[in-house]
Amino acid sequence: MGEKTSCVVVTDGDKAMRAAIAEVFPAARHRLFGWHLEKNCVQRVKDTEFRKVFKKAIYANFKVDDFEEYWKTAVESLGLQNNSWVQSTYEVKESWATAYLRGTFCAGYRTTARFEGINAYINGFLKSTDSILELVHSLDRIVKDYRNNEVTAQFYSTYYSPVLTTGLDSIELFASKLYTRAVFRGEKTNQGCYNLAVSWERQHQHNDCLQVFKDGRPCEGIPCSHIFCVMKYEDLEQISDSLIMRRWCKDAKDSRRMPLTTRPGHEGRMLRYAVLCSATSLVLRRAKTLNSLGRAL
Structure with a gap:
């Protein structure tokens, strides 16, 4: 992995795993498996109304203050202040509540289902x-x-040459050249912009503020239909660089995409160091292989 460590780790609530992650990946964000939490909730809390409350607390896009108010009101109204599982789960809310995970890039992962699928594949x-x-x-x-x-x-x-279907040919063609085929076909976020409309516009200092009808599902670093609606409104033909996450692009692995000399300060030095380490490792591996061949001959 080029001396890189995980930024986010998704697991169930196993205490030994928590301790191991804190020791081995101290800088990583530990996210708890949502499905596992819901299952524990069913087993440990018999109040069916709280299950609905808990599910909303996990996935709803609350602000922190709104989450705290929602949780306090719900727990008190249902009389669960003294429930040990409710208390212990609340204490680790930073690991499961979307309100506290805001800004943490998880690439769409909320469960360990994909990893379990890999395990099942390997077992075959x-x-x-x-x-x-x-x-x-x-x-x-x-x-x-x-x-x-x-x-x-x-x-x-x-x-792959995509079939353009939205009528926004310039934007859609640009997205197809930018993103991988799986992301382009799976998300297709710009297609929903025909169901949206810009309702009003006003000037706020040096910024234009646009309001868009109809809420949409947030995407993990991929421009949503609201953004495409505003792009259509402004007659833009390309996605702004500030909206592009390299993780989803075709050239995500291409280290030449941005010259290291343009990277700021410490980040640039660390990137150059990583590239040199990777290149040195490759040279050593090839030298070792040639040495082994020479001995065999």
Whole structure:
């Protein structure tokens, strides 16, 4: 991973995992698995009304003050102030409430379902009777399969020509060239802009303020239909750089996209250091391979 560490870790509420994450990834944000919390709520709190309250507390896009008020009012009205599970869960609210996770990029992850799917896939290649050698060979096949899928996806992203469907040809074509095929096809956020309209406009100092009808589902770093509606209103043909998250772009792995010399201060030095470490590791691996071949000959 080029000496990089995880920024966010999603797990269930296991206390040993919490302690391990705090020790190994002290700078990472630990997010608790939403589905697991809901399941525990059903088992530990018998009040069906609180289950609805708790689900809203997890996923609703509250501000912190609004969340605190909502939680206090709901718990008091349902008489759950002394429930041990409600109290202990509230104490770790920073790990599960969207109000406290605002601004934390989780790439759309709220559960561990994808990881469990990976585990299930790997289990299809493995047997409890496998020897160590067979285990290594099986894992090697799995890694090759994943890498092949990644290369295939990259090929389609590079050479895929989309069918434009929204009528905003310039913006849609720009998005198709920018984002990976999976993101472009899966999100298609600009398609919803025909269901929206700019209701009014007013000047606020040096900024134009636009209000858009109809709320939409927030996307993880991908421009939403509201943004595309305003772009249509302003006759813009490209997505602003400030709205583009590189994580979803076709060139996400291309280190040449932004010259390191343009990166500010400490960040630029750290990036140059990381690139040099990666290049040095590659040279050493190749030297080791050539050395082994020389000995064999």
